[in-house]
Amino acid sequence: MAGKRKDKDNSSSDDSSSEDDIKKKKLKTNTPLIKVSVTSNDNKNKQLTDILTELSVFEKNKGQVHRFTAYRKAVLSIKAYPHEIKSGLEAQKLDGVGAKIAKKIDEILKTGDLKKLKSQNQDETLTAINQLSRVTGIGPQKAKSLVEEGIKTIDDLKKIKNTLTHHQQIGLKYFSEFEQRVPRKEIEVFEKLVSNSLFSIDPNIISQVCGSYRRGLESSGDIDILISHPNFTLEMKDKKKTFNIIEKLVESLKKKHILIDDLSLGPLKYMGVCKLVSTEISEQHIARRIDFKLIPYESYYFGLLHNTGSDEFNRQMRGIALKQGFTLSEYSINKLSKGVKNETPILVNSEKEIFDIIGMEYYPPNKRNL
DNA sequence: ATGACAGCGCATGTAT
DNA sequence: ATACATGCG
DNA sequence: GTCAT
Numbered sequence: 001m002a003g004k005r006k007d008k009d010n011s012s013s014d015d016s017s018s019e020d021d022i023k024k025k026k027l028k029t030n031t032p033l034i035k036v037s038v039t040s041n042d043n044k045n046k047q048l049t050d051i052l053t054e055l056s057v058f059e060k061n062k063g064q065v066h067r068f069t070a071y072r073k074a075v076l077s078i079k080a081y082p083h084e085i086k087s088g089l090e091a092q093k094l095d096g097v098g099a100k101i102a103k104k105i106d107e108i109l110k111t112g113d114l115k116k117l118k119s120q121n122q123d124e125t126l127t128a129i130n131q132l133s134r135v136t137g138i139g140p141q142k143a144k145s146l147v148e149e150g151i152k153t154i155d156d157l158k159k160i161k162n163t164l165t166h167h168q169q170i171g172l173k174y175f176s177e178f179e180q181r182v183p184r185k186e187i188e189v190f191e192k193l194v195s196n197s198l199f200s201i202d203p204n205i206i207s208q209v210c211g212s213y214r215r216g217l218e219s220s221g222d223i224d225i226l227i228s229h230p231n232f233t234l235e236m237k238d239k240k241k242t243f244n245i246i247e248k249l250v251e252s253l254k255k256k257h258i259l260i261d262d263l264s265l266g267p268l269k270y271m272g273v274c275k276l277v278s279t280e281i282s283e284q285h286i287a288r289r290i291d292f293k294l295i296p297y298e299s300y301y302f303g304l305l306h307n308t309g310s311d312e313f314n315r316q317m318r319g320i321a322l323k324q325g326f327t328l329s330e331y332s333i334n335k336l337s338k339g340v341k342n343e344t345p346i347l348v349n350s351e352k353e354i355f356d357i358i359g360m361e362y363y364p365p366n367k368r369n370l
Numbered sequence: 371a372t373g374a375c376a377g378c379g380c381a382t383g384t385a386t
Numbered sequence: 387a388t389a390c391a392t393g394c395g
Numbered sequence: 396g397t398c399a400t
Binding site for chain 1: 392393394395
């Protein structure tokens with residue numbers, strides 16, 4: 001999710017109303033969703049957003065996920081802001097930018113960089129943790145304990161790879177490849193291969209590539225495919241073990257040598273590694289991260305919405321839903337009546353119907369690149 | 371001043 | 387063997 | 396770190 005996301009391509013905004021008068025309220029990137037055009041780009045405050053992004057990574061790898069998302073939110077606000085920021089005070093009007101970040105912005109504008117960042121960059125332990133965390137399966141905790149044992153580099157990791165979990169070993173094996181983005185054209189090929197396998201397993205299976213691919217971007221960090229079937233209902237979610245679409249799909253793709261390694265495999269979710277088969281006349285392909293998710297049929301459009309993202313779009317849409325008295329999740333939407341959830345599920349036959357329920361204008365996938 | 375910031379599937383480790 | 391907790395994405 | 400309570 002698409003959750004999950006660190007899409008490098010981003011889009012800038014043309015704002016709807018930007019009188020920067022002294023409104024006491026901040027320009028919320030919230031109430032009406034800001035408009036974003038997929039084509040135009042570039043952010044007049046690249047220096048600021050780059051530095052704040054670096055800070056966010058340090059926070060995440062120190063185990064401060066909320067500070068991480070706080071920085072990320074500020075960065076998104078700034079990227080969406082159509083002017084060159086000239087002071088911390090100006091920036092502080094933006095949603096997600098508070099006193100501390102404003103102060104940092106002043107320092108950056110004045111001196112060209114940030115002491116806090118410099119000192120963290122000189123901290124051998126912190127930078128080592130940042131390196132190790134780039135391996136999928138190694139998070140802040142594992143990275144920290146490794147560094148305490150004196151393991152500080154990717155090369156060090158190779159020496160002790162037998163002590164790593166399977167997931168981490170695969171992450172190490174494809175370390176460089178997983179940091180490369182997947183071109184849209186390539187995802188289109190995988191899409192067909194997967195569809196063919198699914199059809200031969202059961203023609204009633206439906207599937208859709210989600211994530212930034214579905215939002216129309218020219219490249220993605222990984223490949224994220226949602227799967228459902230009319231007979232796989234919410235009611236059956238308990239008996240999921242008997243509904244082994246994912247297992248069959250994985251088996252089929254391995255036979256075709258499309259799937260080359262697994263990270264995890266359960267009845268509802270697969271995470272693994274795929275690669276196009278090279279057609280003798282060279283052309284070497286790159287190993288890619290791919291996920292499959294099996295979603296109950298009644299939840300399909302909720303899953304589609306959720307897994308298409310962006311994360312920020314989801315946050316804002318959930319917020320609007322809440323204001324209208326609904327909780328929106330990956331599986332369903334519920335009217336909250338006197339604090340208690342309603343048990344009867346609301347059924348929809350499209351994403352648009354979900355927008356309708358909460359009285360929100362429909363945003364097609366390529367308008368969800370917040 | 372203080373809590374929320376999403377919730378969940380899978381792998382792995384620990385407790386019972 | 388089963389139940390629960392943690393890390394991770 | 397930021398926002399809402």
